[in-house]
Each structure stands twice: as C-alpha cells, then as structure tokens.
Amino acid sequence: MYLHHYAEPLLSRALASLLLLGAFSAHHASAQEAASFSMTASNPALSGEPLGISLKGLQPGQTVNILAERRFAPNAPIYMSTVEMQADAQGNITLATSASKAGSYTGVDAAGLFWSMQPSNKVDADWQAAETRLTALAGQQQLAQMKFALRSSITPVKTETIGGHAGTKIYLPATSVNADSKPPVVIILGGSEGGDSAGRRFGLKLAARGFAAVSYPYYSPNTPRGQEVPGLPKDFIDIPIDGLDALYKTLAARNDIDSSHIALMGGSKGAEMALLSASLLPWVKAVVAIAPSDLVWEGFAMDRLLEAGRYGSFSYQGKPLPFTPNAGLDKAFATTQPVLGHIYIEGRKANPERAKAARIAVENFKGKLLLIAGGDDQMWPALEMANNIVTSRKAAGLETELLSFPKAGHLVGGDGYSPNDYQTPFAMGGNAREDGQAQTIAWPATMAFLKKALQGGK
Template sequence: MTRATLTATPSDALQPTAIAITAAGFAPGETVRITSTLVDDAGVTWAAHGHFVADAQGEIDLATAPSEHGTYEGVDAAGLLWSMRPPSDTDRQFMIDATEKAHKLGSPQIDPVKPHVFELSASTDGQLRASTTLSLRRLAEGIEQVPLRDGRLRGQVFRWKERRLPDGRKRGCIFTFTGSGGGLELGYAPVLASLGYDVVCLAYFAYDDLPKFIAAIPLEYFEEGFQWAQQALGAETIAIQGASRGGELVMALASFLPEYVQGVIGIVPMYTTSVGWDPDKGFGGPSFTFRGEPIPHCGAGDDPDWDRMRRIGLAEPKGYALTPEYRKTLEEPETRANPLPVERAGGPVLLISGVDDQMWPSAWGSDLIVNRLRAKAFKHPYRHLCLKETGHITPFPNTVTTFTPAVLHSLLGIFLACGGTPAGTARTSRQSWDAMVAHYHSVFGY
C-alpha cells in the first residue's frame, strides 16, 4: 500500500474562494471514499462523502472525478462542501426540532464571523489513508465589528481599522438588509467587508426595540443610516444590497433616495413592494412610506389561512409554494400600474433571481424592472442574472445547500417552498458571487 495524500488548495481562504481538493498515492482504479466533516457551534456534526475511482496515476481531482455515490453524485469540485448533512440526514424534523435559528433554516450554527473548519479524510476499505484540514474564513484581519445604536438606528458595522485604502482613497460602504425573517443580515456582510469595504448591517424590524413586523416603515430611517455612514465612516460612495423583502427594499431606496446610493444589488427582488403586515392590524397599507406618503405596493389579496398553510407546508415535501398567490396579486392591473420608479437610481443595478423561485416570482419581477429601465433609457449599467436550477435562496459558494428547496420561516413557523435544487443552487452560487464582486468593482473602483 502506497503512502496516500489528500490536499485542499488553498487550505485557508475566504469562504467563496474556489477550492481544489485532490488525492494521490492510490492504486490505479482503486475506489476511495473521501469525507468532509464540520462541527458547528451547537456541537452538531455535519458530514458529506463521495466514492471516487483513482485514475491511471492513482490520483483523484474532484474537479474532474465523478462521485459514483454518496451525498452527491457526478463531477462537482465543491460537492463535499455544499452536500453536508446533519446526523438526521435531510429529514425536515431536524429543522422542526431545532432550537438554533440557523438549524431551523437548515444551516450549520456557526458565529457569522468565525471560519468554517472542515476535516477531510480519504479511506479505502474502511482504513484511513490520508487527511487534511480546510479553513474557510468569513472575516479578514483588520476589521472591527461594532454595534450601531445611534438615535433610532440599530445594527452592526464591520469597519476597517485602516480608514483609507493603500492608495489614500476612502473606503466604499455597503449597506446590507435582511429579508422577511428580520434581524441583522450577517450572511453576506462579513465576507463583503473582507473585500475591503466598510459594511453596515442596518436592521429595520424584528430586532432590539425596532418594529416587530414590516408595516409603514419610513424610508427616512434608512436616510438617517446613510447620513450616519457619511459622517461616522466618511463614506463618499454607498452601495446597498438586500435579498427577498430586503431586495424590494433596496429597489425602493434606490428609487426614492438616489442622492445617497451609487449602486444597488437586488437579490430575488420585486418590481414593487409588498403589502404591509402587522399581526394586530392584519394585511393592508404600505410596507414603507416616504415623506409621509405610501410608496408603490401591491394589494392585500386574500387573508391568508395560516393553519392551512402550516398543514400544507408540513405535508408537501417541498413546502408551501407562495409564488402562485404572489403572482396573482402582483399581476393585478392596479399593482402593475404602480411600480417602483427604479429609473431614478443613481448608479449601476444588479438583479439576481432564481428561475425556480417558489417563494415569489423574482425572475418575472426582475424582468419587469429591466423592462422599465430600458423603457426609461436608464443611464447607468444594469444586469439581470437569472439563475437556472435556483430558487429563492442564493448563498455564497462553498455553503451548505442541502435544505435550500424549503425553509422553516423563523417568524411564521411555516415550511415555505424556496425552489431550486441543492446541487443547482450550489453550482450557480459561483455565478452570483462573481457578478456581485464585479458590480462592486464598478461602483467603488476597487
């Protein structure tokens, strides 16, 4: 038996970095099981594996060698990272029984700024032949995480200790916004900061003493946030990013506060905003206001039957699909005649959607945004990246996507269909990440 090796290159990198996993020193044609494990902060062990056949040189490269069977099949360089499962495998009971928010969403519970540390091993016939460690960092050195509590502003800031770039220019600033789960957006934020930008995670509901739900939230709150960044961070250029309800929010901010925003990324966004919702008052009215007036929004539609939605969400393998109901409401003539004035945006626009979005029709909504920009002769660059095999969830590369087709909503407690496939979502994550990086290069010049 020859001495085998297992290598991850690079072995320490920022989370979205493409990782090459290779093995050598095996007999030609030998079947090798390669396994990845990750222990999260709650003590849950996530694992993935594949069975590979060594080539004529006794080598295996996951970028070219197919997994014949395991937690994923076929050729996928990142398969051992996205196909990880907890001990209960893909049973949704894992999410139902979970006490940690990340587990309820089907993800490892790991501090947002901590690296994800994977143990990789290669074995034949049950005998360990080689092992190595891979660390995917989420926050670069030189960044401090500080709370934001100024007036009514609430959130967290990832701020570079070196206030200027090496060439003396001021750093760009990105605002990131959460979706319908509320709280802070900490999935994208630390990684975006690691690219060299200051990042403000500005909460707007379901956090601290802010409103619990989205109803008549004034855009002036976000205007105060932009002004704070200009003064406290010295931000001369500001970009904004949000997903889902955060996606519609950033399109609204770009439309009504263009003097502050030089670039926008709407992830699974919509061409108008959703109706407001307060459990004490029900559905109705705007989600957001500006200068005391409602901004464009869709109608209330039919009152949802929450018990029915919960029953269907549990019974259906892919959860409760909201897209048909959303599409019906969003296509009403009054709503179609009341879109966001996105042509006012003050910089480049990037829209990222999933063809199979089952939460709401983000690809269709993004097309309507593009059509409006075209019709209004929008003067800045714009792009709609419509991802096949992807639904409502658009994570970074090298992220666990096993549970992405459905999500247990953290506020509603309903299994909602997201669409897409775990493998497809993982594959297209590289496209969305590359597009995001290119967008920020165009906005900030670095």
C-alpha cells in the same frame, strides 16, 4: 531458508544489509506514494474563494469515498457530507474537475462537499473553531485526512455598533484595499426574517474583501424567543425609507469610510427595499438585489394575519407608499409548508391599476444594478420580476446585469460554501444542488460587481 543454512557469515551479513536497504527503500517509496490531500488556498481559507482541493497518490482508477465534516460553532453539531469518486489515470482526484459518482451530490462541483452538508448527531469537543476535515476512505481503511479552517474572514475585522440606529453594526476591514483610500460601503438589508441575520451572514465576508459592511436591521418580528432587536417595528408595515436616509447621514459624518461610494445589498423583501430606496435616494451608487421585486407589496405580520389589502410595506416622508395587495394569503397559510408564490402572481393579476401605481421606478436609479434570481422561486416570482426591472431600465437606456438560474429557488444568496439544508417554514423552490451551484457562480460575480462599482475594479 537457503541463505540461513549454507551461506558464509560475511555473505549473510552483506545480503542482510542489502535486504534491509531494500526494505527501507521500499518503505520510503511507499510513504511517498501514499495518498494525501492538498489545497491551493491558504489555511485558514476564506469561504467563497476557490479552495483548489486535490487527493493524490491513489491507484489509477481507484474508487474512494471522501467524507467532509465541518463545525460552525463550539459544541454545535457537526455537518457532514460524503461522495464516491474515482481517481484518474495519474491516481489523482480534484474536486474542481472530478465527478462524484454517488453520495451527497453527483457530477462535478468544486463546492459540492460544502453546500451538500447535512447536520449530524456528532459533537466532538476537540474540534477547533471553524474546523473542516476531509477524510479519504477505501472501505473502512483511512487513506488520508486533511484539517483546515474555513472562515468568513481570514484578516482582522473590527465590528462596531452605530449609535442612534437600533441594532445597526459596521464591519470594518483592518486595512483598506488601497492604502491611500478609505473603504467603500455596502449596506446589508435582510428579508422577511428580520433582525440581524443578514448582517451576521455577510458582514464579515464583505469586510474581508475590503468593504465597510453595514448591517441595517430595519424591522424585527415577534418570535417565540422574543424580539431580536428591541425598538424596531415588529410588523412589516410602512417601514420608513427615511430610516435608511438617516443612516446615510450618520455614515457621511465618519472619516474612516468612503461614504461617497455606497451600495445597497438586499435579498427578497430586502431587495424590494433596496430597489425602492435607490429609486428615491440620490446617494445610492450601486445595488445588488437578490430574489428581487419590481413592485411594492402588501405588508404583513409574522405572528398573525392582518386584514387583507389594508397595509403596505413601506413609507417615505411620513406617507405610506402605494402597494399591490396579495391574493389568497389566508388559504396559503392553511397548508403545512405554504407556497406563497401564487399570492403575488394572483395579486398582480387581480389589481392591475394598483400594481401600476406600486411599480418601483427603477429608471430613476442611474447607478449600477445587479439582479440575481432563480426561475423556480416558490416564495415569489423573482425571475419574472427581475425581467420586468431589466425591461424598464432598458427602455430608459440603463444597463442592468441579471444572473438568472432557471432551476434555482429563492435561496440564491450566499457564497456556495454553506450547507443548504432547507430548515424553513415556507416552500422556497429549487434544491440544495441548484441553489448551491447558483451561489458559487453568483457570489464571485457579486464581489466583482461591487469592486467595479465602488472600487473602480481594484
């Protein structure tokens, strides 16, 4: 007011210029200090690898909400999670070191925003494939946003069907880890869900890390939508290990992979098959068994109850292999979300001689073995059975790596960056937090194990 009325025009213009310069400087400083996300990983980012996400430019001690959103497929619902976090003395929040005070998870967890996601009703056609968004909010005010793609592979992968083996696919990396070598092979064995779901889940991720990943669906049950892979057994009865041996012969005839270095990677019933196959087939060099079994168990059908104790799970060279009967399966299925763990515990107790005959001779496998198990597994006692495997191999002078997670459940297989939303008909044990944290530890350990066993650590 004073300057407007009494200052000389020249002085007024000079002061106005200074004020304008000051306003520009203040605006420039404000823009530089504005909150922003950063990520050390590339964009697109490889799922399962550290992302290095930070939020900077906040006030020291400021509390903000971080909303994470992710869409996995076109027109699919968007998965969401949210946490409340507080900036440190420098005004920064780092997912790997900053604790969530409330929200989808609490505590410190670099992957917590991802495994804690839940499906929402939100569908947005503008989203790109595999797009992920992080938004920082103070109340209703948006402070910062970052968009990036989180993918199973960020390098080209070629996918082929393998003739003569129903539903079998191979995922080939575009370039080998070593230009002078061919990629080693990891054969993926799914669990009681059957079909090709395990291959879809892990094929690209393994190929992205330099392995020739082979999805081998060995059975495909009847479902309300029909049989996913026609031509495969519909019941988990006397599944022939010979089929895996025949696949090996097909792979050995290829000149674009290293068939002298093959690992089996299986979860649950797939882990049972992997361990059994490794004890019988000399070409297996390494095994990753997730939620494993030390015994061959009774067979089953997904769409009906079979006569108790009559059918086994596997066969070899045309003969059914000894198996341990379950106990109380009919009673378990009378509940709304069956807890199956006790049918194996009681089956072993009730049939000690049959359990002895059905023990998988893991000491016959001289290769590298990694076991991953949760102590709260409600599908079957995976950790107890993993410890039995370790004991048997130790007695034979063989080393075994065991990753045990006392509070995790059956779903310890994964890379930790996919939602653990538990839409399952059976009780799995654990919870999203325990399983997610187990996965974020087990996945890099699995990749390191396979690289050491098949690639010499390269």
